[in-house]
Amino acid sequence: MSITEQLADVPWGLVWPLIAIQLVLMTAALIDLNRKRSTNGPVILWVFIIIFINTIGPVLYFTVGRRHS
Amino acid sequence: MKQFGLFLGKEWREQARSFKLVWVPLVFIFFGALEPLTYHFLPQILESVGNMPEGSEFTLPEMTGADVYASLTGQYQTVGLLVLVLAFMGSLSGERKSGTGTLLYVRPISYAAYYMSKWTAAVLLAAASLWLGYGMAATYIVQLYDDMPGFSDLILFLLVMAVWIIFVVTLTLTASAALPTGGAAGAALGILFIGMMIDGLVGTYWTWSPWKLQSYGLAYLMGGPDTGDLAGALAVTSVLIAVLVMCGILMARRNAAKARV
Numbered sequence: 001m002s003i004t005e006q007l008a009d010v011p012w013g014l015v016w017p018l019i020a021i022q023l024v025l026m027t028a029a030l031i032d033l034n035r036k037r038s039t040n041g042p043v044i045l046w047v048f049i050i051i052f053i054n055t056i057g058p059v060l061y062f063t064v065g066r067r068h069s
Numbered sequence: 070m071k072q073f074g075l076f077l078g079k080e081w082r083e084q085a086r087s088f089k090l091v092w093v094p095l096v097f098i099f100f101g102a103l104e105p106l107t108y109h110f111l112p113q114i115l116e117s118v119g120n121m122p123e124g125s126e127f128t129l130p131e132m133t134g135a136d137v138y139a140s141l142t143g144q145y146q147t148v149g150l151l152v153l154v155l156a157f158m159g160s161l162s163g164e165r166k167s168g169t170g171t172l173l174y175v176r177p178i179s180y181a182a183y184y185m186s187k188w189t190a191a192v193l194l195a196a197a198s199l200w201l202g203y204g205m206a207a208t209y210i211v212q213l214y215d216d217m218p219g220f221s222d223l224i225l226f227l228l229v230m231a232v233w234i235i236f237v238v239t240l241t242l243t244a245s246a247a248l249p250t251g252g253a254a255g256a257a258l259g260i261l262f263i264g265m266m267i268d269g270l271v272g273t274y275w276t277w278s279p280w281k282l283q284s285y286g287l288a289y290l291m292g293g294p295d296t297g298d299l300a301g302a303l304a305v306t307s308v309l310i311a312v313l314v315m316c317g318i319l320m321a322r323r324n325a326a327k328a329r330v
Contacts, residue, residue: 018106
């Protein structure tokens with residue numbers, strides 16, 4: 001089965017909300033990070049966590065990454 | 070009352086600026102969408118992730134809408150509670166630490182209005198997130214599964230779950246009023262999860278507890294709970310919430326002296 005066929009098999013109508021949520025969470029986390037620039041640990045580490053860890057990455061940033069000050 | 074309105078406006082802006090208004094509902098909605106999808110496509114997922122020995126066969130149980138709701142509730146009982154506690158653990162303790170507290174506490178504020186405004190904002194956000202999550206799950210269940218629980222049963226289920234979530238949020242806020250942020254998270258999560266363990270061990274005898282609410286709620290989807298036990302559990306939970314709110318107001322006042330200048 002070629003890649004295009006496999007992609008066509010994915011039920012996009014059901015899956016797109018998950019992808020959209022992931023993107024919104026990522027954007028919100030990145031905007032907040034850019035605004036504050038004060039995190040527990042290096043900022044660049046959090047950029048990678050937010051972008052590369054699905055869903056949990058942004059949530060981790062919002063819960064433990066932000067320094068409350 | 071005027072103070073309460075002002076404080077509520079402040080809480081609202083705080084939630085918007087810290088993006089809590091975005092990410093807390095989204096996490097719940099995400100799980101609400103993921104859970105029905107995972108169960109519906111489980112055979113294909115098992116096949117493609119694989120590593121199954123040749124010729125092994127599974128007969129997966131036929132899931133109904135109510136089953137999906139039960140398993141989603143299981144998710145919310147772990148990940149959901151964690152998210153809520155982590156989101157609200159700093160509500161009062163964070164203000165004491167950051168200096169926002171000092172700006173407030175030097176004025177003659179009513180600590181009842183102060184605590185209740187935080188409580189209202191947190192409860193509204195938490196309950197709305199939970200309901201949106203279950204709503205999202207409903208849209209998937211309607212599309213993917215044969216039987217969907219009845220609408221009125223679903224509403225009753227959501228109301229019972231809301232009481233449980235209010236208990237969780239109140240516990241977190243009161244812990245935050247009494248302890249520093251880290252301690253508050255530890256205490257709230259500890260009480261919640263130890264309560265679940267105790268409920269698992271002696272739950273059959275201790276039928277009137279907040280930890281029983283989720284199973285009574287789910288019972289509405291599977292043909293009606295024992296209404297006497299449900300009423301008892303609701304009464305006990307309401308009393309606990311009222312006591313926690315009162316403790317929270319007292320602790321907020323007492324700990325105002327600990328605010329960092």
